[in-house]
Amino acid sequence: xxxxxxxxxxxxxxxxxxxxxxxxxxxxxxxxxxxxxxxxxxxxxxxxxxxxxxxxxxxxxxxxxxxxxxxxxxxxxxxxxxxxxxxxxxxxxxxxxxxxxxxxxxxxxxxxxxxxxxxxxxxxxxxxxxxxxxxxxxxxxxxxxxxxxxxxxxxxxxxxxxxxxxxxxxxxxxxxxxxxxxxxxxxxxxxxxxxxxxxxxxxxxxxxxxxxxxxxxxxxxxxxxxxxxxxxxxxxxxxxxxxxxxxxxxxxxxxxxxxxxxxxxxxxxxxxxxxxxx
Amino acid sequence: xxxxxxxxxxxxxxxxxxxxxxxxxxxxxxxxxxxxxxxxxxxxxxxxxxxxxxxxxxxxxxxxxxxxxxxxxxxxxxxxxxxxxxxxxxxxxxxxxxxxxxxxxxxxxxxxxxxxxxxxxxxxxxxxxxxxxxxxxxxxxxxxxxxxxxxxxxxxxxxxxxxxxxxxxxxxxxxxxxxxxxxxxxxxxxxxxxxxxxxxxxxxxxxxxxxxxxxxxxxxxxxxxxxxxxxxxxxxxxxxxxxxxxxxxxxxxxxxxxxxxxxxxxxxxxxxxxxxxxxxxxxxxxxxxxxxxxxxxxxxxxxxxxxxxxxxxxxxxxx
Ligand SMILES: Cc1cc2nc3c(=O)[nH]c(=O)nc-3n(C[C@H](O)[C@H](O)[C@H](O)COP(=O)(O)OP(=O)(O)OC[C@H]3O[C@@H](n4cnc5c(N)ncnc54)[C@H](O)[C@@H]3O)c2cc1C
Ligand SMILES: Cc1cc2nc3c(=O)[nH]c(=O)nc-3n(C[C@H](O)[C@H](O)[C@H](O)COP(=O)(O)O)c2cc1C
Ligand code: FES
Numbered sequence: 001x002x003x004x005x006x007x008x009x010x011x012x013x014x015x016x017x018x019x020x021x022x023x024x025x026x027x028x029x030x031x032x033x034x035x036x037x038x039x040x041x042x043x044x045x046x047x048x049x050x051x052x053x054x055x056x057x058x059x060x061x062x063x064x065x066x067x068x069x070x071x072x073x074x075x076x077x078x079x080x081x082x083x084x085x086x087x088x089x090x091x092x093x094x095x096x097x098x099x100x101x102x103x104x105x106x107x108x109x110x111x112x113x114x115x116x117x118x119x120x121x122x123x124x125x126x127x128x129x130x131x132x133x134x135x136x137x138x139x140x141x142x143x144x145x146x147x148x149x150x151x152x153x154x155x156x157x158x159x160x161x162x163x164x165x166x167x168x169x170x171x172x173x174x175x176x177x178x179x180x181x182x183x184x185x186x187x188x189x190x191x192x193x194x195x196x197x198x199x200x201x202x203x204x205x206x207x208x209x210x211x212x213x214x215x216x217x218x219x220x221x222x223x224x225x226x227x228x229x230x231x232x233x234x235x236x237x238x239x240x241x242x243x244x245x246x247x248x249x250x251x252x253x254x255x256x257x258x259x260x261x262x263x264x265x266x267x268x269x270x271x272x273x274x275x276x277x278x
Numbered sequence: 279x280x281x282x283x284x285x286x287x288x289x290x291x292x293x294x295x296x297x298x299x300x301x302x303x304x305x306x307x308x309x310x311x312x313x314x315x316x317x318x319x320x321x322x323x324x325x326x327x328x329x330x331x332x333x334x335x336x337x338x339x340x341x342x343x344x345x346x347x348x349x350x351x352x353x354x355x356x357x358x359x360x361x362x363x364x365x366x367x368x369x370x371x372x373x374x375x376x377x378x379x380x381x382x383x384x385x386x387x388x389x390x391x392x393x394x395x396x397x398x399x400x401x402x403x404x405x406x407x408x409x410x411x412x413x414x415x416x417x418x419x420x421x422x423x424x425x426x427x428x429x430x431x432x433x434x435x436x437x438x439x440x441x442x443x444x445x446x447x448x449x450x451x452x453x454x455x456x457x458x459x460x461x462x463x464x465x466x467x468x469x470x471x472x473x474x475x476x477x478x479x480x481x482x483x484x485x486x487x488x489x490x491x492x493x494x495x496x497x498x499x500x501x502x503x504x505x506x507x508x509x510x511x512x513x514x515x516x517x518x519x520x521x522x523x524x525x526x527x528x529x530x531x532x533x534x535x536x537x538x539x540x541x542x543x544x545x546x547x548x549x550x551x552x553x554x555x556x557x558x559x560x561x562x563x564x565x566x567x568x569x570x571x572x573x574x575x576x577x578x579x580x581x582x583x584x585x586x587x588x589x590x591x592x593x594x595x596x597x
Binding site for chain 1: 304305306307311312314315316317329337338340341342343344345346347348349350351353355358504505556558559560561562
């Protein structure tokens with residue numbers, strides 16, 4: 001996961017055409033770009049770093065790789081400020097600068113043991129691509145997706161009356177959706193409460209992978225530790241260069257038991273949950 | 279005139295650069311990180327200033343460390359670095375074949391620290407990998423030393439003299455725009471033995487998150503860089519140029535340079551070379567573009583040597 005070879009792998013940079021901007025619930029949208037080299041090299045948990053060259057943006061914006069289809073790479077984005085608004089306004093064919101894939105991604109080598117994958121808010125962006133690669137390895141996958149209210153991923157009703165994520169169901173991965181505000185077919189409350197229940201029921205998970213807001217990740221890490229299951233978390237931090245050069249994206253991590261700052265952009269964004277200093 | 283015929287070579291007090299573009303400290307790590315990008319041209323700059331080095335390893339400041347601001351950014355990295363011993367043993371040997379000239383930059387908490395870091399680097403087996411030593415007396419992100427030393431001529435001169443006495447390498451003094459009288463600081467540094475002057479480092483600034491009512495940066499304060507500071511930098515470069523012209527001390531001018539035209543402003547104001555930092559984050563090809571842009575512009579104006587327009591500012595016509 002934090003192996004040097006992963007951190008050193010090639011990053012492609014190009015000015016590419018936006019192929020689609022598709023609205024999702026709430027303030028979300030899926031941004032698609034055609035860049036075959038990034039699509040071919042991408043691994044789940046890695047990110048792309050985007051900038052619209054004619055905008056007021058001074059720095060690139062990092063987004064997890066949401067989905068890869070052929071030579072197309074997608075990000076699932078929530079509008080929060082200037083940059084995410086500019087990208088939402090992009091027309092198909094408009095050119096933007098992309099760099100990627102960046103970062104180590106989740107370490108999913110090794111025994112194909114069953115995996116619990118957890119995504120909160122825009123952190124749920126990682127679920128489709130991650131689930132696809134895990135299923136492809138022959139793993140049993142259960143996804144937990146948590147949101148405030150708006151669910152930016154397509155859902156469908158299961159026979160038991162609960163919602164599941166359509167894209168994950170299509171590839172044979174189980175999923176559950178939790179929302180803080182009550183919503184038909186969704187569990188109400190913290191996604192980590194759902195996870196806690198399932199971990200207690202010992203639904204044979206042997207690996208937990210999570211992406212989302214820091215408090216959620218901290219709770220996931222705690223639950224995994226209690227259950228004695230290895231856990232990896234994808235961290236977020238504000239970035240300068242996005243390529244390992246400026247030390248702007250520092251995150252406190254234990255290295256050989258000592259506190260140190262690691263770079264989220266190239267040492268992460270995925271870290272061993274047990275090493276993160278919360 | 280053919281753009282290819284334009285001579286962009288620069289001689290900075292004996293340090294010869296293939297072109298005037300210098301990558302600014304802190305934005306390029308230890309020289310290799312941008313090479314992750316598949317088509318990054320590592321020979322595009324004339325020189326690279328490495329990440330700042332202190333005597334002891336430094337963890338750096340708490341996150342968040344960067345914030346975007348209108349036409350710029352704030353950073354409060356806090357000189358995170360592995361310390362001078364690790365620098366000379368583990369990092370310097372790997373930099374031998376990087377391409378452009380390399381400059382190490384020293385940051386210190388105390389006058390003694392500047393001297394000891396300079397000495398350790400200069401006495402190492404790999405000192406010849408470096409073309410110059412820069413003295414950072416302008417960092418806004420540390421509590422002692424840095425900008426505090428660079429704000430006054432006396433303390434600035436003392437830090438520079440300590441490095442001067444500890445090395446055979448050419449010495450560059452990096453000035454802060456926060457100094458009340460930057461020309462006096464520049465003159466004091468030159469008298470203390472600086473061969474080259476570079477400016478400007480970042481300006482102190484703060485962003486407040488109004489929801490939490492806390493400063494956005496973990497360190498509260500950060501250094502402002504990018505196009506937002508460019509007019510300030512051009513003016514200060516020109517003032518320092520006028521004040522130091524008689525001594526013939528070359529200037530590396532920087533602050534918000536994003537293209538050849540920006541670079542030309544600094545050159546006309548009096549800089550012999552130009553630094554580029556923040557712009558790299560947006561556009562990793564910025565050095566290549568500036569070099570090509572300078573060639574085209576000078577060819578268009580039939581100027582054969584870049585050196586011919588250093589300080590060539592014309593007076594505004596009288597009306
Ligand atoms: C590794 C990683 C993966 C991410 N994946 C996604 C994703 O899949 N979908 C999604 O919607 N968002 C994701 N984010 C967050 C996303 O980068 C920010 O929401 C976005 O940069 C905000 O830009 P803005 O201009 O709209 O907001 P502004 O607030 O105007 O941005 C100002 C500056 O702050 C930075 N910034 C603001 N919020 C964040 C944040 N949460 N994390 C990092 N930098 C921030 C911006 O990049 C910019 O430099 C991810 C962040 C990281 C670090
Ligand atoms: C992220 C970042 C880190 C920096 N770190 C240093 C540093 O360690 N030492 C230093 O002398 N200047 C440092 N600087 C300042 C730059 O070298 C340069 O003087 C300044 O940013 C102005 O140029 P620019 O606008 O082209 O970035 C840093 C700047 C940035 C953006
Ligand atoms: S953003 Fe520059 S090192 Fe990570």
